[in-house]
Amino acid sequence: MNVEIVNEFPHEFLMEQADTCISIYQPTHRYRPENQQDPIRFKNLLQKVQEELAKSYSANEVKEMLTPLEKLQGERPFWAHAGDGLALFATKERCIVYRLQRPVIELAVVSNSFHIKPLIRVFQSADRYHLLGVNRQEFKLFEGNRYGIEEVEIPEELAKTKAEAIGDQVTESYLGSGDSGGAAGTAMMHGHGSKKDEIDIDIERYFRYVDRTIAEHYSKPTGLPLYLVTLTEYHTPFKELSHNPLLREQGIKSDFEALSLEQLREMAWQCVEPNYLKKTEDLVENFENAKASGQGSEDIKEIAQAASEDRISRLILEDGRLYPGKIDVDTGTIQTNHLEDEAVDDVMDDLAEITFKTGGEVVVLPKERMPVESGVAAIFRW
Numbered sequence: 001m002n003v004e005i006v007n008e009f010p011h012e013f014l015m016e017q018a019d020t021c022i023s024i025y026q027p028t029h030r031y032r033p034e035n036q037q038d039p040i041r042f043k044n045l046l047q048k049v050q051e052e053l054a055k056s057y058s059a060n061e062v063k064e065m066l067t068p069l070e071k072l073q074g075e076r077p078f079w080a081h082a083g084d085g086l087a088l089f090a091t092k093e094r095c096i097v098y099r100l101q102r103p104v105i106e107l108a109v110v111s112n113s114f115h116i117k118p119l120i121r122v123f124q125s126a127d128r129y130h131l132l133g134v135n136r137q138e139f140k141l142f143e144g145n146r147y148g149i150e151e152v153e154i155p156e157e158l159a160k161t162k163a164e165a166i167g168d169q170v171t172e173s174y175l176g177s178g179d180s181g182g183a184a185g186t187a188m189m190h191g192h193g194s195k196k197d198e199i200d201i202d203i204e205r206y207f208r209y210v211d212r213t214i215a216e217h218y219s220k221p222t223g224l225p226l227y228l229v230t231l232t233e234y235h236t237p238f239k240e241l242s243h244n245p246l247l248r249e250q251g252i253k254s255d256f257e258a259l260s261l262e263q264l265r266e267m268a269w270q271c272v273e274p275n276y277l278k279k280t281e282d283l284v285e286n287f288e289n290a291k292a293s294g295q296g297s298e299d300i301k302e303i304a305q306a307a308s309e310d311r312i313s314r315l316i317l318e319d320g321r322l323y324p325g326k327i328d329v330d331t332g333t334i335q336t337n338h339l340e341d342e343a344v345d346d347v348m349d350d351l352a353e354i355t356f357k358t359g360g361e362v363v364v365l366p367k368e369r370m371p372v373e374s375g376v377a378a379i380f381r382w
Contacts, residue, residue: 002095003069003072004095004096005096005099005155006096007217007221008222009098009123009221010356014114015357016113018091018092018112020053020057020065020092020110020112021090021111021114022089022090022108022109023114024046024049024087024088024089024090024107024109025087025088025104026038026041027085028083028103030150035080038079039073042073046069046073046108050062053110077156081153083100083150084101085101085102085122087100087118087119087122099153102122117349117352120353120356121319121349121352123222124362124364125319126276126279126280126283126364127145127272127276127366128224129224129226129227129272130214130218130224130225131143131144131229131252132228132229133229134210134228134229134234134256137162137163138162139210139214140256144265146273146276149261149264149265162203162206165206166202166205207234207237211241211244214244215243215244219244224246225272226244227250227251227252227268229256230251230255230256231253232253251271280369283314283316283371284369286379287316287371287379290379291377295382296377296380298372298373298374299374300323300334300351300374300376301334303315303351303376304327305332305333306378306380307332307358308329311381311382312354312358312360312381313378313379313381315351315352315360315361315362315378316370316378317375317376319366319367320367321375321376322348323375323376324336324346325350326345326350327350327354351376355378
C-alpha cells in the first residue's frame with residue numbers, strides 16, 4: 001500500500017466506511033531542529049493506534065495494517081516538507097495524507113469511519129486564498145488568510161522553473177502579426193488601450209504550464225480564489241492565456257521575490273478583503289432571510305435535530321468555538337455527560353461533519369463576522 005499525498009477536499013476516500021478507519025492528526029514543523037521531533041511524535045501516535053487495533057485484531061493483522069505507516073516514519077524527505085501539520089487517513093487497502101498550512105491538535109482515532117472534523121475546520125474557513133508568484137524563470141505558490149501566509153511546498157515531481165518545465169533550449173522567435181493567439185514566433189499579448197505587451201514564445205509556454213499546473217493541482221482541488229503576483233508587464237499576458245476560473249482580476253503588481261511574507265500578506269489582504277466582506281455579508285443576509293421565513297435557526301438543539309434529519313443546507317460556525325458534547329445521529333439529541341475526549345466530542349464539529357457528509361455547505365467565520373451570538377447558524381433545506 002502506497003501513501004498518497006493529496007490536496008483535494010472533499011476527497012472521495014473520506015466518505016468511505018470500513019471495519020477499520022485510522023485518522024491521525026499531527027502538528028509539524030517546517031525547519032530544523034524542531035522538525036527532527038516530528039517523526040518521533042508520529043511514532044507515538046502510531047503506538048496509540050496500535051493499542052486500539054490490538055483490541056480487535058491479532059498481532060499479525062495489526063502489523064500488516066501499520067507496516068506502511070511505520071515506513072512513512074522513516075522517510076526523511078516527507079518530514080522535511082511536511083508543512084505546519086498533517087492529516088492521515090488509512091484503511092487496510094489505502095492511505096492518503098494532507099500536508100496542511102495550519103497546525104492541528106495532535107490526535108489518533110480508530111473507528112468505522114474517518115474523523116474529518118478538524119480537516120473541515122481547516123479547509124472551510126471563508127478567508128483562505130492562494131497567491132501565485134511568477135516571473136520569467138520560476139513560480140511559487142502561497143496560501144494565506146487575514147492573519148498569516150505561508151509558501152506551499154510544491155512536490156518534487158512538479159516542475160517549478162522554466163528550465164524544468166520546457167527545457168533550456170530557446171525557441172527561435174521572430175516577429176508575429178500581433179495576434180494574441182500566439183504566432184509561431186513572438187507572441188503578442190494585448191493589454192488595455194493601445195499598448196502591446198510582448199512576451200516571447202518560451203515565456204508564453206512556461207506561463208501556460210504554470211497556469212495548468214496550479215489549476216489542476218491546487219485551484220480545482222481546493223476551490224480557493226487565486227491572486228497573481230508578478231511584474232506589471234506580465235499581468236495582462238498571464239491573465240489572457242489563463243484558463244483558471246478562480247484567478248481573480250485583482251492582483252499584486254510586484255516581483256514576489258522582493259517581498260517578505262508579511263508584505264505579501266498585507267498586500268494580498270487588500271485584494272482579498274473586499275471579496276471576503278462581500279461573501280460574509282451575503283452569508284449573513286441569506287441567513288437572516290431564512291430565519292425570518294422559518295428556514296433558519298441559531299438554536300443549537302434545533303440545528304442538531306435538523307442535522308439528524310439531513311435538513312441543513314448551509315452551516316455557519318464560529319472559528320474556535322467549542323460546545324462539549326455529542327450528537328445522537330438517530331434522534332438528534334445532544335449528549336453532554338460521560339464524554340471520553342473533548343477534543344473529539346464537540347457538538348460544533350459533529351454538526352460540521354454531519355452537514356458535510358449529507359451534501360451541505362460548511363463555512364467557518366471569525367466571531368466578529370458571525371450573524372449570531374450562539375456560535376452556530378444554519379439554513380435549512382426544508
